[in-house]
Amino acid sequence: MEILSLLGQGFVVALTPLNIGLLLMGCFIGTLLGALPGLGPVNGVAVLIPLTFAFGFDPTSSMILLCAVYFGCMYGGRISSILLNIPGDEPAIMTTLDGYPMAVQGQAANALAISGVASFVGATIAVIGLSLFAPVLARAAIHFGPADYFALYILAFATIGGIAGVDPRKTLLSALIGLMLATVGLDPISGVPRYTFDSFHLYDGIEPIVALVGLFAISEILMLLEKHLKDRPKAIPVGSWLPQWGAIWRTRWAMLRGSGVGFVAGVLPGAGASLGSFMSYVAEKQTSNKNGTFGKGDPRGVAAPESGNNAASGGALIPMLSLGVPGSGTTARAVGDAHFA
Incomplete structure (x- = not known):
């Protein structure tokens, strides 16, 4: 009953006109920022933090605004992923695998609608989990040690085989290149520079956003230019702007x-x-890819990663609000407001 009482108090505070207005404004701004490749939720939240101080918002209103920007950015990044094949941020990479093929097939509206509904479902489930299990999950997460994280990321690398295409060697080579890029910078234990070439700019490593824009946005632009020079590019069919609710x-x-x-x-x-x-995405592909349609415009290939990244965004709030330990880069930016709240 205590949980229900606290939830009731939370709704009383959250449903004030000011907080509802901040919520809508944050979602709108976040969607715009997320649609611009290279910005993402981390920069979106960073831009809005000074605004919360400038207008003198209380900690609760500030958290509502920043979280709204956070989730708005998470959806906004899918717009460029689906329509342009350019991920707006790192989690949007998986959405391009089936989202862009759907757009090419004239199902852009369906892909965007599925992305939006999946984002809502994932965020809602995360909020329910946050409300009910935050203390328990936070205590369990804080006991994760180096060995546990090592096993977790070994599992993540093992699942790379689940998204391997026709030639698994290319997938393996891409993973190795990613690992090589991740080693650039100061060693976190010894402090020894690795592959910095005596450049101070590389001491902090290669920023994921920089790598994302370079590998996806610029490459996509060059491919479009190449197609334009060879022959007249074919227009992507728009199809119906109304989503198919059955799909x-x-x-x-x-x-x-x-x-x-x-x-x-x-x-x-x-x-x-x-x-x-x-x-x-990998779990859904292993579960549902009976006909080999993933990677060719399967709606489930959009729904799974979209619900997953939004649920993960909500889950990242649990260690931040319960223990003050950021669960992601974005929550690290907002952790100050969380402490005051």
Whole structure:
């Protein structure tokens, strides 16, 4: 009964006109920022933090605004992923695998609608889990040691085989290149510079956003230019702007499975939405890819990672609010307001 009483008090505070207005404004701003490749939720929250101080918002209103921007960015990044094949942030990479093929087939409205509904389902399940199990999950997550994280990321790398295409060697090579790029910078234990070439700019490593824009956005632009120079590019069929609710309903189990996987991944400090999105997609592909349609425009390939990354975003709030330990880079930016609240 104490939980219900606290939830009631929370709704009384959250449903004031000011907080509802901040919620809507945060979602709108977050969607705009997320749709711009390279910004993402981390920068979106960072931009809005000074605004909360400038207008003198209390900690609760500030948290509502920042969380709204956070979740708005998580959806906004899917707009460019689906329509342009350019991920707006790291978790959106998995959405491009089936979202862009759906857009090419004239199902852009369906893909965006599935993304939006899946985001809502994942975030709702995460909020329910946050309300009911935050203290228990936070205590369990804080006991994760180096060995546990090592096993977790070994599992993540093992699941790379689940998204391997026709040539698994390319997938393995891509993973090795990613690991090589991740070693650039100061060693976290010894402090020895690795592959910095005596450049101070590389001491902090290669920023994921920089790598994301370079590998996906620029490459996509170059491919479009190449097609334009060779022959007249074909216009992508728009199709109906009205989503097919039957198609959305058929992805309901993918949304629920993705939400569960993503939520568990998000609770672990440092894992974040990227791991939740990746593992949700792989788990759904292993479960449902009976006809080999994943990667070719399967709606479930959009629903699973979208629900997973939003559930992971909500799960990342659990260690932040309960223990003051950020669950992701975005929550690290907002942890100050959480402490004051």
